[in-house]
Amino acid sequence: MKKNKYLLTAFMLYMNYFVHGMGVIIISQNATNLAHQWGTTTTGAIAVVSSLGIGRIINLLISGILSDKFGRKPFVQLGIVFYLVFFVGLLFSKSVTVAYVLGICAGMANSFLDTGTYPALMEIFPDAKGTSNVVLKAFISGAQFLLPFIVSGLASAGAWYGWSIVIPAAILVITGIYFIKGAFPDSKAVAAAEEKKAEEAEAAVQKENAAPVKSNKWLDGTLFILYGYISQATFYMVSQMLTQYGQSISHMSDSAAHALVSWYSLGSICCVLFTAVIGSKFKEVQLVPVYTLGAFIAIFLMWAYPANAVLMAILAFAVGFFAAGGVMQLGLTVMADFFPAGKGTVTGFFYTAGSIASFTIPLVINALPGMREVMFFDVIVALLGFIDTSLIAIRYKHLFGSLKK
Missing domain, CATH: 1.20.1250.20 (MFS general substrate transporter like domains)
Known part of the structure; x- marks a missing residue:
């Protein structure tokens, strides 16, 4: 059986969605600390989550069309960069307005990842397209299962809440470095x-x-x-x-x-x-x-x-x-x-x-x-x-x- 030379690329794509799983709930899981940081209520902090949906719809359609024209890799890279802006920005943001802009960045990051990752996985695993895409759901669910334990563990230990944000950001740095040279199938071929x-x-x-x-x-x-x-x-x-x-x-x-x-x-x-x-x-x-x-x-x-x-x-x-x-x-x-x-x-x-x-x-x-x-x-x-x-x-x-x- 011929070995698939894009397996490491696929794994890194899955790890991006592990981070995405955390990104979707990171604000709600840290709402109390972020509310204090932004000078608002817990409800006000959770309301920022709606910005992810706005960001997602802004560029989803156009990035999908451009993904077919320019290939999958640039959009995966854009997704990583925009998500890094979101996570790092959360650590230093001081207002709800800035946080809302960061949430829009996270939504755009999700769209970039979707239009680069789903097609790429179907091209990496042409005989198992459905399975390869469904496995993304497992990485998302796994991250959303794990993050609450990380947050509660940090709180119990009296540790800085920001470590729960640093962890996904660090994973993105690793995948981002890989995708500087990481190979993708030729989508047009x-x-x-x-x-x-x-x-x-x-x-x-x-x-x-x-x-x-x-x-x-x-x-x-x-x-x-x-x-x-x-x-x-x-x-x-x-x-x-x-x-x-x-x-x-x-x-x-x-x-x-x-x-x-x-x-x-x-x-x-x-x-x-x-x-x-x-x-x-x-x-x-x-x-x-x-x-x-x-x-x-x-x-x-x-x-x-x-x-x-x-x-x-x-x-x-x-x-x-x-x-x-x-x-x-x-x-x-x-x-x-x-x-x-x-x-x-x-x-x-x-x-x-x-x-x-x-x-x-x-x-x-x-x-x-x-x-x-x-x-x-x-x-x-x-x-x-x-x-x-x-x-x-x-x-x-x-x-x-x-x-x-």
């Missing part, structure tokens, strides 16, 4: 080879059916952009309201309601491991409709039977597994199969749709009268996700002849 393979598959289908079927940027692109929005919305609603739903609708104790989030997180991690194991046996397009159906069923049962605390814990695990365990990354991988020449561009479009969901879904939640209505709305969204991914699978079969690996 990979795209040309994949286009040729796709054309051969289409030709085979046309020969059998005597009817040409081509990837349609409007039809197929719309289906995927809708799924980018729907997949983000589905797990965002559950993750944001799970504890409140347990308290107000299921009448669970505070500890039991908070534990639902732990079950949800455990389900997410288990799905990453499960997908990594079966990824060599099934195509991503086979898994995505199954996962979206599982998410719909689990969320529907949460809405229908909220009174059973044991069932709620099981369903929280199931929602984490099916809706937040990497299905969004699998959807992106399938989209790249439809549009092999523009992996960076499709990443930009796909995750821009997800970012829009992050902005609009809170408005919908606030407009609905209660938690039960929010859960029912999520049931509808999850059903639309299953319908959408089923249509994507049908289109895939028309284009490539088979859903099987």
Whole structure:
């Protein structure tokens, strides 16, 4: 078996997402200390987190397009630089205004990393695209599991809180040094080879059916952009309201309601491991409709039977597994199969749709009268996700002849 010469590059890409996992929650985990540093309240410090979403949407689409033009490496490097500005800036910032600008830098860093990393991993592991992207989720989850222990450990030891910020910054310095010379696959050569393979598959289908079927940027692109929005919305609603739903609708104790989030997180991690194991046996397009159906069923049962605390814990695990365990990354991988020449561009479009969901879904939640209505709305969204991914699978079969690996 030929050794993959880009394995170290892949590992460094994963380490960037380990840092990203910390970056997403670093402010909330250090809110008390940062609030004192910025001269504001804890609530005021946590409000800065919203700036990450603004930064993310600013450059996501354009950096995806440019990633296809100039290659993956510059955008990974930009992501590292912008994240370094964020972490180092947190240590020295003295006001909420400066912190908000730093948060925008962090959001932009995430976008740069996304449009460089997801396409790069699909090019490094062409026979395991979905698995390679889903593993990113494991690094993010691992970092978010570890950081609270680091923060609490520093507090218990009476140590400076800033070490929890220095650690991810130090990792970025290491990856940044590596990527000065670290090699990436030739994205244009990979795209040309994949286009040729796709054309051969289409030709085979046309020969059998005597009817040409081509990837349609409007039809197929719309289906995927809708799924980018729907997949983000589905797990965002559950993750944001799970504890409140347990308290107000299921009448669970505070500890039991908070534990639902732990079950949800455990389900997410288990799905990453499960997908990594079966990824060599099934195509991503086979898994995505199954996962979206599982998410719909689990969320529907949460809405229908909220009174059973044991069932709620099981369903929280199931929602984490099916809706937040990497299905969004699998959807992106399938989209790249439809549009092999523009992996960076499709990443930009796909995750821009997800970012829009992050902005609009809170408005919908606030407009609905209660938690039960929010859960029912999520049931509808999850059903639309299953319908959408089923249509994507049908289109895939028309284009490539088979859903099987």
